Structures are given as C-alpha cells and as structure tokens.
Amino acid sequence: MAWHERVVRFRINTHSIRVALRTARLLEAVMGGRFDIAISTKNFILLDCDDKSAIELFTEFCRGLCREYASRGFMYETPHGFHFVLLKFMSFPRWRTFYRWLLRMMDEEPELEDIIDRAHIEACLRRGYATLRLVQLRRYLMIDETGEVIFYE
Numbered sequence: 702m703a704w705h706e707r708v709v710r711f712r713i714n715t716h717s718i719r720v721a722l723r724t725a726r727l728l729e730a731v732m733g734g735r736f737d738i739a740i741s742t743k744n745f746i747l748l749d750c751d752d753k754s755a756i757e758l759f760t761e762f763c764r765g766l767c768r769e770y771a772s773r774g775f776m777y778e779t780p781h782g783f784h785f786v787l788l789k790f791m792s793f794p795r796w797r798t799f800y801r802w803l804l805r806m807m808d809e810e811p812e813l814e815d816i817i818d819r820a821h822i823e824a825c826l827r828r829g830y831a832t833l834r835l836v837q838l839r840r841y842l843m844i845d846e847t848g849e850v851i852f853y854e
Contacts, residue, residue: 744796746770746787747831749818759783759816764848776842782818784833793829800826 729735746766750759760776763785767774772789791799800822807813807822825831845851 743790743792744831745790746785746796746799747825747833748785748787749782749821749833750784750816751782751818752815753778753782755816756783758812759785760842760850762813762816763787764844764850767844767846768848771846773846774844776844778841786833796831797826797829800831 748759748763750756763774763776766785766787770787770789772787774785774787777784777786803813803817803822804819804826807817807819843851
C-alpha cells in the first residue's frame, strides 16, 4: 500500500479545532493523502539560558521550579547555553499564565534577564507552544521534585 493510501496520524499542538482541521485539509491537498489529527493542548515549561557563566543561577531557578510544581526537570548543555525542561504537562491557559508571569518577573527583577532568554519566552507566547532545539548535547542534569540534583554528568 502506498503512503498516500494510508491514514497518516499526527499530533498538532493547538487549542483551536478550526486550526487543526485547516492544517489537516492543507496537508491532504498538498500531500495527496488523508491526515488524522490528535489535538494536544498540554505543554511542558521549556527555558533557555544563553549565558554559560550563569549556570549556577539558572540551576537554582530551575530547582525552585521543580519544588514549586512538585515535578522533575532536566537540564541540557549545548555549545550555546543551557536548556531546561520541567516535566509537568500544563494546560494551555496555565502554561500561558506561567510564561506571562515569568516576563513580569523579568521586568521586576532585571537579574533574571541574565539567566533566562526573554526572546525565547516571547516567541513561545506568540506561537502558543514552546520549543527548544537540542543539538550537540554535552551535559545532562536531572532535578527531582524537591529541587535536589539527583543526576549530573
């Protein structure tokens, strides 16, 4: 059976059924197959730190998030900085509220600008979802629900 004779399933991260259906119709028209949509409205918190000298402050901030949300998190080092993933799925409204709160905190506490990439947060809010490009990973850190570092490589 050729690929275009099969139903292709994919997940689209949106809170709008209209956007999901429009995306499926566009893919069907362009690709010539049938696409089945699974809508996802849950997101992880993803943070970006471009200043490698700020690793201690970034780690402390991320440890606090793990404690606050009672969730584990992972930190990755890339050639350009550090990335953090809080392993807690959040509904879209809660996710958006968190990122808006973070921007307000960055306005009130300028030192946060040194450890968190504002442009990344603003781009996530514009898109309605968070992404990080994880290439050339060099270091891995895991933080448990209490904020303790439990694995470091």
